[in-house]
Amino acid sequence: MSAIIIRQGLVVGAHASSVADVLIVDGKIVEVGTVDDAPSDAHEVDARDCWVGPGFVDLHAHLREPGREAAETIESGARAGALGGYCALVAMPNTEPALDSVALVAYVLERGLRTPLDIAVAGAITKDRRGESLAPMAEMAALGVRLFTDDGVGVQDPSVMRRALTYAKPLGVRLAQHCEDEQLAAGGTMNEGVLSGRLGLVGRPALAEELMVLRDIELVRLTGSPLHFLHLSTSRSLEMVVRARDEGLPVSFEVAPHHFTLDESACATYDPVFKVHPPLRSRGDVEALVEALRRGVVDAVATDHAPHAPELKDLAFDEAPAGMLGLEHAASLTFEALGPSPDPQTFFQVLSRGPARIAQLRRDDERVRHSAHGGAMVVGTDANVTVFDPAGRWSVDRHALASRSMNTPYDGRALVGRVSATIAKGRLVVDEGRLT
Amino acid sequence: MIESIRGRSLLSLDDLSKEAIVEVLDTAESFVEVNRRSIKKVPALKGRVVASLFFEESTRTRLSFETAAKRLSADVLSLAVASSSVKKGESLRDTIATIDALGIDAVVLRHRSSGAAMQVSRYVPHVRVINGGDGQHQHPTQGLLDAFTIRQVLSEQRGTTGLESGSELFHGLKILIVGDIRHSRVARSDVAAYATLGAEVRICAPGTLLPDGVATWPVTVVHDVDEALAWADVVGLLRLQSERGSGAFVASLDEFTFTHGLTVERARLLKSEALIMHPGPMNRGVEIDSRVVDSSQAIVERQVSNGVPIRMAVLYLSVAGSREGQAQ
Secondary structure, eight states: OOEEEEEEEEEEOSSOEEEEEEEEETTEEEEEEOOSOOOTTOEEEEOTTOEEEEOEEEEEEOOOTTTOTTTOOHHHHHHHHHHTTEEEEEEOSOSSSOSOSHHHHHHHHHHHHTSSSEEEEEEOSBGGGOSSSBOOHHHHHHTTOOEEEOTTSOOOOHHHHHHHHHHHGGGTOEEEEOOOOHHHHTTOOEEOSHHHHHHTOOEEOHHHHHHHHHHHHHHHHHHOOOEEEOSOOSHHHHHHHHHHHHTTOSEEEEEOHHHHHOOGGGGGGOOGGGOOSSOOOOHHHHHHHHHHHHHTOOSEEOOOBOOOOGGGGGSOTTTSOOOBOOTTTHHHHHHHHTOSSOOHHHHHIIIIIHHHHHHTOOSOOTTTTOOOOSOOSOTTSBOOEEEEEEEEEEEOOGGGOSSSOOOOTTTTOEEEEEEEEEEETTEEEEETTEEO | OBSOOTTSOBOOSTTBOHHHHHHHHHHHHHHHHHHHSSSOOOOTTTTOEEEEEESSOOSHHHHHHHHHHHHTTOEEEEEEOOSOHHHHTOOHHHHHHHHHHTOOSEEEEEESSTTHHHHHHHHOTTSEEEEEEETTTBOHHHHHHHHHHHHHHHHHHTTSOHHHHTTGGGTTOEEEEESOOTTOHHHHHHHHHHHHHTOEEEEEOOGGGSOTTGGGSSSEEOOOHHHHHHHOSEEEEOOOOGGGTGGGGSSOHHHHHHHHOBOHHHHTTSOTTOEEEOOSOOOBTTTBOHHHHTSTTBOHHHHHHHHHHHHHHHHIIIIIOOOTTSOO
């Protein structure tokens, strides 16, 4: 079919890295080492001084289809993802209507097959994400759905959440929670603190997140059902979940790039591009997240890519919807956050292997026709590979993004580290930083 | 720190220097005189266009701004906009762009969302934006007219003039602000103005109506209303803003009156020369008793009438003035 030869990159395996060539034929890695006998028609990717590792997996992408195609489609989201080095995206269910039925899940999966990436679906935990009655998780699981969440909001009622965990456990799926107690968050629009008081904006307290984290850790202890914590943003949330994980509870968590690169001070301009839930937190929280990333205790970096049509971000701060773009710059921001001499192992752990494990992306499910992700870069595995240039430099230009929306908080920001090639399902989708 | 509002937008009092504030107060003094003439008009802004854009209902502020602009001979474009731009289906940016396309020099903006004035100043950087009150953030002209009124009344009592007083009489002046600080843009502007001018500011409110991070404000939080009233040279009351949801922050309006209302009994604790202020509109019988409003110590009407000269001063400095070193 097709062959790609990635030359002389630092191949980042599961436990060690070494400079090698990687030969890909017909969607599989067929050789790692010094490749002398590549097919003559093989496409050459020069990866000198680059990192070559398993393609990134995003656990948290709002692809907006169906319902808000003006902001993003599965197709445009996939292009944005490919440019960001992603080979698989988990589409969040807060679409219109919400992904809470077999028909809607099938629709998104089918759309996803038309893109070069693997598009997985996170189904809703409750019908219409209202937090009241359970969505048909078993039916959706039978279609290959492995993650369920009401993201956008958390499941507020503890008895509903307990029931959902208990119901999900035998299905072999994992629930994921957007932790914020909406009553305590009280319709707030930024982090609660000195700044919100001065700006006259209603605050969303850190405690609104931490209380639900605490509650859900105890519900996991009670039910034994696995739970993934979405976009943890405070130092104490992190502490609690890491401790629970160390105790052996089946919990995992992700952090989002905006939470470890931006703090609440950005809101002082009242630019709604900085409005997000959970909100940008204090300097101390940002430092705690960065520290956790560097120590390698973070399970996954996830984008919470949340496109919004421009006119919605031209409203007043409290009227504008929450959320910001993430797919195209997450890898560079993660690379920068990892410090002056970032460890490639950690980098691919948080962007690929960790999230792939949580999303349970594998190829043994015929119905979804997904490939396997987060692999060890060894012969015989599916060819989902990202080539990342640690010395690459680029600037974010909101008008030049593949996303249909422009609501990036990093417009104009110069970044170090760049995705130079993305090979998804054996196909070269991005080469030299551009879509092929 | 902004040293003068000449040629600039006025969005907040937080970042104004003492000199900038005094400049506005001094400028307003000359406009007080204009307002006493039989022909209350000067040609300072002749040919300039001031748009008055109120996204939130307001009678007095709007009237006061438009009167001020007209007395400066500006053309006034007055636009009543639906209270929510979302409901209207038009973004804030589009509304502003439409007004801007008509050709304007300044816009006076009132909006129920905090930060709207700053956003607008970003959308139309060539237009001077005067914040006429944004959500729970700032109401700078109210803060300025409150400071102006205090200076005016105290100067009169001392047999001098506001101009001669400068900022001197604020040094060590004991100002108490009572009531719903949390939801009040007036309180934020008042605190900034008073503290910058050198006053000693205390605030007193039910715990739920104190703002987040109040410990970092240039004020002392006190809990004993009676003691604070006896201490104060000036008492500023605030509207209990039940329309902003502060009703749920206290048990009842009645209880608020019981704990923090300026009742006739409490008013007796005041020093005889202490001044009582309220930005209006008042909830008579809630934060202030009707009989107290009508007492000689209350200077609420002076506040209202000073609204025009202060807004004339702000418009004049902002629109006619040019920043230092810049061509007009």
